Amino acid sequence: MHAPHELDLTISDVAHGGIFVARHEGRVIFVSDAIPGETVRARVSDDSKSSFWRAETVEVLDASPERQAHVWAAADVSVAPALRPGGAEFGHIKLAHQRDLKTKVLRDSLARFAKIDSDVRVKGVGGQTDGTRWRTRVSLHVDDAGRIGPFAARSHRIIEVNDLPLATAAVERAADKLYGDNADRIDLIQAADGHVRVLNRTLDERGQPVERQASKREVLTERVGEREFRVDADGFWQVHHDAATTLDGAVRRALAGVDVDPNAWHLDLYGGVGLFAATIAELGGTRVTSVESNARATEHAGENLSEWIGARAETARVDRYTRSLLSGASERERARLRDGVVVIDPPRAGAGKNVVSDLATLAPRAIVYVACDPVALARDLGTFAERGYELANIQAFDLFPHSHHLETVALLQQA
Numbered sequence: 001m002h003a004p005h006e007l008d009l010t011i012s013d014v015a016h017g018g019i020f021v022a023r024h025e026g027r028v029i030f031v032s033d034a035i036p037g038e039t040v041r042a043r044v045s046d047d048s049k050s051s052f053w054r055a056e057t058v059e060v061l062d063a064s065p066e067r068q069a070h071v072w073a074a075a076d077v078s079v080a081p082a083l084r085p086g087g088a089e090f091g092h093i094k095l096a097h098q099r100d101l102k103t104k105v106l107r108d109s110l111a112r113f114a115k116i117d118s119d120v121r122v123k124g125v126g127g128q129t130d131g132t133r134w135r136t137r138v139s140l141h142v143d144d145a146g147r148i149g150p151f152a153a154r155s156h157r158i159i160e161v162n163d164l165p166l167a168t169a170a171v172e173r174a175a176d177k178l179y180g181d182n183a184d185r186i187d188l189i190q191a192a193d194g195h196v197r198v199l200n201r202t203l204d205e206r207g208q209p210v211e212r213q214a215s216k217r218e219v220l221t222e223r224v225g226e227r228e229f230r231v232d233a234d235g236f237w238q239v240h241h242d243a244a245t246t247l248d249g250a251v252r253r254a255l256a257g258v259d260v261d262p263n264a265w266h267l268d269l270y271g272g273v274g275l276f277a278a279t280i281a282e283l284g285g286t287r288v289t290s291v292e293s294n295a296r297a298t299e300h301a302g303e304n305l306s307e308w309i310g311a312r313a314e315t316a317r318v319d320r321y322t323r324s325l326l327s328g329a330s331e332r333e334r335a336r337l338r339d340g341v342v343v344i345d346p347p348r349a350g351a352g353k354n355v356v357s358d359l360a361t362l363a364p365r366a367i368v369y370v371a372c373d374p375v376a377l378a379r380d381l382g383t384f385a386e387r388g389y390e391l392a393n394i395q396a397f398d399l400f401p402h403s404h405h406l407e408t409v410a411l412l413q414q415a
């Protein structure tokens, strides 16, 4: 059966991924740009699956009191769906209610995938703001015609826009002056010194940026309180200007009741340039190893941690590293690992069953899981629970206002 072009739908719920749930003749429809409680007219954009369809709101018939004019006029529901830029899927919802919806997605994920009943709430960071002007890092795409802009929501079509309200003012100003010669993508990065770097990137056939020549690399200095971190301009650093400080503080709070033993061996897995290894070291755990697959980031982690004689940075895939500890660590090292704490901050897909299971076998005193995806977190917490690690405390932060993303910091300890 083919879907009718447009449907009038009542929105019943929010789903993971910045979309909303409606039902039509028994079928689930995932609808963009809506709010639970609303009735909207939506254009079906994908009816290829029998189990669910996708649709995009084209008109709000009965608006939620939580609706506001979109913070990015270009992404407003009055614009044709194909022409709306992506990245601000919650921008039409009042900020406090965005956080209520993110809280619901997180709690639902914990209940569904980890059987955890939690009263966690997603909190705003950085004082009272309207949730704009937080992105210190923005990637804009360039097409063959030289057009520059973000991709449209759920597509690779470039949308030229007049403003970037989620970006810092300096990044937005720099974006205004761009021209698209010689690049597939342009990355704009504002470091702690306030200056915006403009990096023209070439993408390979998988859409991944080709590594820049050594002579073209710039190393930036980022700050968390008084501490400085060196990081490549094109390397990983948290995107929200308050994120690194917020997460450092959250890891400290998570570990407040845990003895960070100076004689134990601690791990910072998916460590980047050593942000959380420094947190552990400052808490007294100076024998700490940061593990990261990107060799340049590991080099910087080595420098960033150089004041602690027992700190190391290793270039390795975490799954291989934890497996090598299981097969190669001495009895004495295994005992030190059991007394240690582990921070893990994996990419969106989560750590996965193998890493979780190997970590549980290593049996550290405490594990702090920093997560940017609530479903991946909940799946991994489910596996940890099977292996005897229970959730001891959990915090959640709105580090990505007006998008659907959120960040969670969870402490796990043996039951």
Ligand SMILES: C[S@@+](CC[C@H](N)C(=O)[O-])C[C@H]1O[C@@H](n2cnc3c(N)ncnc32)[C@H](O)[C@@H]1O
Pocket (backbone or CB within 6 Å): 236, 237, 238, 270, 271, 272, 273, 274, 275, 276, 291, 292, 293, 294, 297, 316, 317, 318, 319, 345, 346, 347
């Ligand atoms: C979310 S970032 C966290 C970085 C760091 N904790 C921070 O907050 O600055 C995830 C990091 O994991 C690295 N990474 C991705 N997959 C990995 C793997 N399988 N093994 C080791 N590192 C990996 C990425 O290069 C990236 O630096």
